[in-house]
Amino acid sequence: MSGTRRRRLPRHVREQQIIDAAVQVFSKRGYHAAVVDEIADLAGISKPMVYLYFGSKEGLFIACIKREGELLTHEFQQAAAVEQGADQQLWAGLSAFFAHVAANRDGWVVLYRQAPEQGGEIAAEVERQRAAVMAAVTGLVRAGITESDSSAGLGEEDAEFVAHALVGAADSLTGWMADHPNEAPERITLRLMNMVWVGMRQVLAGEVWTPPAEPVEG
Amino acid sequence: MSGTRRRRLPRHVREQQIIDAAVQVFSKRGYHAAVVDEIADLAGISKPMVYLYFGSKEGLFIACIKREGELLTHEFQQAAAVEQGADQQLWAGLSAFFAHVAANRDGWVVLYRQAPEQGGEIAAEVERQRAAVMAAVTGLVRAGITESDSSAGLGEEDAEFVAHALVGAADSLTGWMADHPNEAPERITLRLMNMVWVGMRQVLAGEVWTPPAEPVEG
Amino acid sequence: MSGTRRRRLPRHVREQQIIDAAVQVFSKRGYHAAVVDEIADLAGISKPMVYLYFGSKEGLFIACIKREGELLTHEFQQAAAVEQGADQQLWAGLSAFFAHVAANRDGWVVLYRQAPEQGGEIAAEVERQRAAVMAAVTGLVRAGITESDSSAGLGEEDAEFVAHALVGAADSLTGWMADHPNEAPERITLRLMNMVWVGMRQVLAGEVWTPPAEPVEG
Amino acid sequence: MSGTRRRRLPRHVREQQIIDAAVQVFSKRGYHAAVVDEIADLAGISKPMVYLYFGSKEGLFIACIKREGELLTHEFQQAAAVEQGADQQLWAGLSAFFAHVAANRDGWVVLYRQAPEQGGEIAAEVERQRAAVMAAVTGLVRAGITESDSSAGLGEEDAEFVAHALVGAADSLTGWMADHPNEAPERITLRLMNMVWVGMRQVLAGEVWTPPAEPVEG
DNA sequence: AATGAATGAGCGTTCATTCAT
DNA sequence: TATGAATGAACGCTCATTCAT
Numbered sequence: 001m002s003g004t005r006r007r008r009l010p011r012h013v014r015e016q017q018i019i020d021a022a023v024q025v026f027s028k029r030g031y032h033a034a035v036v037d038e039i040a041d042l043a044g045i046s047k048p049m050v051y052l053y054f055g056s057k058e059g060l061f062i063a064c065i066k067r068e069g070e071l072l073t074h075e076f077q078q079a080a081a082v083e084q085g086a087d088q089q090l091w092a093g094l095s096a097f098f099a100h101v102a103a104n105r106d107g108w109v110v111l112y113r114q115a116p117e118q119g120g121e122i123a124a125e126v127e128r129q130r131a132a133v134m135a136a137v138t139g140l141v142r143a144g145i146t147e148s149d150s151s152a153g154l155g156e157e158d159a160e161f162v163a164h165a166l167v168g169a170a171d172s173l174t175g176w177m178a179d180h181p182n183e184a185p186e187r188i189t190l191r192l193m194n195m196v197w198v199g200m201r202q203v204l205a206g207e208v209w210t211p212p213a214e215p216v217e218g
Numbered sequence: 219m220s221g222t223r224r225r226r227l228p229r230h231v232r233e234q235q236i237i238d239a240a241v242q243v244f245s246k247r248g249y250h251a252a253v254v255d256e257i258a259d260l261a262g263i264s265k266p267m268v269y270l271y272f273g274s275k276e277g278l279f280i281a282c283i284k285r286e287g288e289l290l291t292h293e294f295q296q297a298a299a300v301e302q303g304a305d306q307q308l309w310a311g312l313s314a315f316f317a318h319v320a321a322n323r324d325g326w327v328v329l330y331r332q333a334p335e336q337g338g339e340i341a342a343e344v345e346r347q348r349a350a351v352m353a354a355v356t357g358l359v360r361a362g363i364t365e366s367d368s369s370a371g372l373g374e375e376d377a378e379f380v381a382h383a384l385v386g387a388a389d390s391l392t393g394w395m396a397d398h399p400n401e402a403p404e405r406i407t408l409r410l411m412n413m414v415w416v417g418m419r420q421v422l423a424g425e426v427w428t429p430p431a432e433p434v435e436g
Numbered sequence: 437m438s439g440t441r442r443r444r445l446p447r448h449v450r451e452q453q454i455i456d457a458a459v460q461v462f463s464k465r466g467y468h469a470a471v472v473d474e475i476a477d478l479a480g481i482s483k484p485m486v487y488l489y490f491g492s493k494e495g496l497f498i499a500c501i502k503r504e505g506e507l508l509t510h511e512f513q514q515a516a517a518v519e520q521g522a523d524q525q526l527w528a529g530l531s532a533f534f535a536h537v538a539a540n541r542d543g544w545v546v547l548y549r550q551a552p553e554q555g556g557e558i559a560a561e562v563e564r565q566r567a568a569v570m571a572a573v574t575g576l577v578r579a580g581i582t583e584s585d586s587s588a589g590l591g592e593e594d595a596e597f598v599a600h601a602l603v604g605a606a607d608s609l610t611g612w613m614a615d616h617p618n619e620a621p622e623r624i625t626l627r628l629m630n631m632v633w634v635g636m637r638q639v640l641a642g643e644v645w646t647p648p649a650e651p652v653e654g
Numbered sequence: 655m656s657g658t659r660r661r662r663l664p665r666h667v668r669e670q671q672i673i674d675a676a677v678q679v680f681s682k683r684g685y686h687a688a689v690v691d692e693i694a695d696l697a698g699i700s701k702p703m704v705y706l707y708f709g710s711k712e713g714l715f716i717a718c719i720k721r722e723g724e725l726l727t728h729e730f731q732q733a734a735a736v737e738q739g740a741d742q743q744l745w746a747g748l749s750a751f752f753a754h755v756a757a758n759r760d761g762w763v764v765l766y767r768q769a770p771e772q773g774g775e776i777a778a779e780v781e782r783q784r785a786a787v788m789a790a791v792t793g794l795v796r797a798g799i800t801e802s803d804s805s806a807g808l809g810e811e812d813a814e815f816v817a818h819a820l821v822g823a824a825d826s827l828t829g830w831m832a833d834h835p836n837e838a839p840e841r842i843t844l845r846l847m848n849m850v851w852v853g854m855r856q857v858l859a860g861e862v863w864t865p866p867a868e869p870v871e872g
Numbered sequence: 873a874a875t876g877a878a879t880g881a882g883c884g885t886t887c888a889t890t891c892a893t
Numbered sequence: 894t895a896t897g898a899a900t901g902a903a904c905g906c907t908c909a910t911t912c913a914t
Contacts, residue, residue: 007891007892007898007899008891008892008893008897008898008899009898010897010898011897011898014898030248030249030250030332031248031250032248032249032250032251033250035882035883035884036883036884036885037883037884045899045900046899046900046901047884047885047900048885048886048887048899048900048901049898049899049900051884051885051886052898052899056884056885057883057884057885087427088429091429113331114332118248157398158409160394161391161394161409162413164387164390164391164393164394165387165390165391165410165413166387167390168386168387168388168389168390168391169382169383169384169386169387169390170386171386171389171390172382172383172385172386172387172389173379173382173383173386175382176378176379176382180375186429189429190427190429191376191379192383193427193429194417194426194427195380195383195413195414195417195418196413196414196417197417197427198416198417198426198427200413200417208412208416209305209408209411209412209415209416211306211309211404211407211408211411226873253907253908253909254908254909254910255908255909263874263875264874264875264876265875265909265910266874266875266876266910266911266912267873267874267875269909269910269911270873270874274909274910275908275909275910443877443878443912443913444876444877444878444912444913444914445877446876446877447876447877450877466684466685466686466768467684467686468684468685468686468687469686471903471904471905472904472905472906473904473905481878481879482878482879482880483879483905483906484878484879484880484906484907484908485877485878485879487905487906487907488877488878492905492906493904493905493906523863524865527865549767550768554684593834594845596830597827597830597845598849600823600826600827600829600830601823601826601827601846601849602823603826604822604823604824604825604826604827605818605819605820605822605823605826606822607822607825607826608818608819608821608822608823608825609815609818609819609822611818612814612815612818616811622865625865626863626865627812627815628819629863629865630853630856630862630863631816631819631849631850631853631854632849632850632853633853633863634852634853634856634861634862634863635848635849635850635851635852635853635854635856636849636853638852638853638856643852644848644852645741645844645847645848645851645852647742647745647840647843647844647847662894689886689887689888690887690888690889691887691888699895699896700895700896700897701888701889701896702889702890702891702895702896702897703894703895703896705888705889705890706894706895710888710889711887711888711889
């Protein structure tokens with residue numbers, strides 16, 4: 001009522017507000033189905049401001065990807081940066097990942113679940129952010145492998161493989177989290193670590209699982 | 219006049235042709251960006267036929283989801299149905315999964331990577347198909363857990379957790395496959411099994427990974 | 437009321453109707469101020485038809501330029517093609533020009549008065565059509581000059597110069613015609629011919645006009 | 655602080671700067687395609703200043719037309735004002751015209767080549783300026799005709815006709831000038847004078863060009 | 873059974889114009 | 894005096910969908 005109706009904000013502030021709104025709408029509707037009008041409404045401004053600040057719907061989307069990607073990468077790396085055992089670093093990183101995603105589901109959805117089908121400038125930025133996430137995880141995995149005593153043939157390719165599986169599992173568990181809101185990120189991380197870390201160590205130690213002697217079909 | 223120019227095909231055949239085209243286009247463009255015209259062109263028919271057979275773009279998309287989901291579930295379950303150890307059943311199922319996805323990437327993309335953001339009827343069918351896939355995997359995982367000697371507290375929730383992680387990892391490895399076309403599905407399956415199955419067994423056997431005693435921050 | 441409400445016309449017919457309407461609207465408003473909706477309304481169809489047939493506003497404009505330019509060039513050249521003295525050929529051509537413009541003012545306006553400031557594809561087509569008109573006139577002028585006994589130094593450049601002046605004068609007289617609707621095209625042509633043709637001959641014959649000895653300033 | 659950074663200019667100077675910029679932009683883009691932002695940028699000020707000084711885009715355009723029209727008319731009339739033979743007055747006027755246009759192409763383009771298609775207040779001012787130019791030329795032509803011994807039926811209407819043709823030719827030769835930058839305005843004027851003035855005299859002297867006896871068609 | 877013709881509705885984008893400072 | 898922030902109103906263009914044949 002009284003009080004300045006929060007207008008005439010400086011550019012930087014408005015930009016963040018717009019990105020906030022955009023992440024929500026893009027997350028709920030997907031890139032194509034999202035309507036710029038709805039984003040503007042949600043941000044409490046008019047459509048031309050969006051274009052003044054971001055140039056196009058695509059530009060706005062890229063800004064979202066960029067911000068969310070950098071936020072996530074930053075948190076992950078910061079959490080994993082503390083000097084300690086590779087396993088504990090990975091654990092810290094994954095915990096941060098789950099905590100961030102739980103607190104920020106829209107951003108994760110925009111970043112990881114719907115961007116890839118776009119083309120052009122979007123695809124480029126998405127790839128950049130994803131590569132950053134994947135590289136961070138791969139780095140920790142590689143460290144874990146290298147640290148192991150037996151360098152039994154697990155190399156760079158293996159690290160990437162494991163990183164992909166790990167990120168995919170984490171992404172999927174994001175959905176699981178939504179259905180189990182009482183599970184703390186640490187518990188989820190613990191479970192995931194138990195699933196893969198011990199397995200990795202065992203593999204390195206020589207205990208491998210073997211498929212059946214005769215294939216199912218031919 | 220001169221030879222039947224692929225006309226007058228029975229309804230069922232036409233429908234499959236249209237779905238074939240639709241899966242390609244939906245996969246490449248995403249649901250919203252896909253244009254019915256392109257699908258009709260690719261199927262070699264005119265647009266009204268699409269509407270005659272499927273009623274709407276949404277109806278067509280649902281038909282795609284349904285067919286692709288059932289195909290995948292069917293192959294997975296068939297492969298996993300052979301009586302054998304739970305681990306080998308899971309291995310067979312995952313092998314079938316990777317083989318199917320490798321041979322049928324468009325279908326997987328439509329089914330798993332872009333549908334979720336839609337609403338209404340689509341979301342319902344997508345959920346149904348996903349649930350079917352997830353249920354199949356959960357079933358095998360549950361069997362594997364139960365089969366184990368020590369039923370040390372791993373229950374239904376754990377099975378679902380593992381299934382989510384497994385499906386997510388598999389999905390993510392789909393992308394890995396695209397970059398490593400020479401990796402046979404069986405090798406991928408083997409790696410994944412080594413990552414998780416051994417780990418699961420170890421967990422059941424009591425060897426668990428433990429997080430650091432003192433948290434990173436305070 | 438009764439009778440088919442002139443719908444479902446074949447493509448070719450509709451295209452011409454749309455161009456008819458477009459020429460009117462472009463002429464009245466100018467390219468940028470013209471609104472595609474108004475053109476569609478005037479043509480008795482909906483906007484998407486315009487885009488279906490012409491692809492874009494620019495495409496539609498180019499189609500207008502093309503049709504009007506070719507019509508005019510065709511009439512001019514056909515009228516001037518009859519074998520006779522160069523002066524009479526030019527007379528016939530100019531008469532046809534004035535008759536065409538009088539009967540088709542909108543087309544002329546679109547073709548000559550507003551197109552040049554556009555860029556890209558439009559500029560190219562406009563230049564093509566203008567060059568055609570100018571070339572036709574230049575051809576007749578050149579013939580008239582060459583035919584003359586004294587080839588007193590009037591060459592190609594002169595022909596182009598005269599053609600430019602002639603076309604410009606004719607264009608301007610288009611406006612004059614609008615204010616003097618009772619003047620037959622032949623009378624206008626006659627006046628113009630008297631202004632320039634006799635002058636040209638005199639120049640060739642050696643009688644030239646000379647400027648004052650001392651320039652007005654410096 | 656350090657030197658007055660071209661600020662606080664008196665109103666009149668600022669206005670001229672803005673008009674300078676506006677003439678450039680209007681000339682390059684056309685009225686509708688011209689964007690006020692670009693004009694403001696080019697003038698080195700902010701957009702609201704434009705509105706403060708000229709009220710609207712239309713007002714700014716009218717100011718441009720007015721200034722350019724008056725400049726041209728003034729130069730033409732001043733050059734033609736010197737007491738001398740009517741032919742030499744016309745020659746002086748046309749020379750001034752070509753010199754002005756050559757040095758000031760943007761202004762001419764705005765004044766003569768793109769304004770006419772606008773409506774409302776713009777059309778009115780354009781008409782006013784054009785009428786002024788045309789009246790000046792008509793005046794000289796009338797003088798030339800009247801001065802001639804034989805007043806053989808050439809009257810006011812003829813003067814206007816000739817003036818229209820002359821202005822149109824001159825306008826068209828503007829384009830010719832752009833392609834022949836080495837042609838001095840005086841040479842162009844001379845050529846044009848030879849084309850029309852001698853012709854006019856011959857007409858007055860009774861030598862007229864006659865069309866063919868039998869029309870081309872029936 | 874099959875299709876060319878046609879459109880209602882909506883979205884991305886732009887721009888002249890104004891407000892608050 | 895001068896401007897960054899903001900918007901109402903259009904406009905170009907597209908697309909799922911239907912009609913008439």
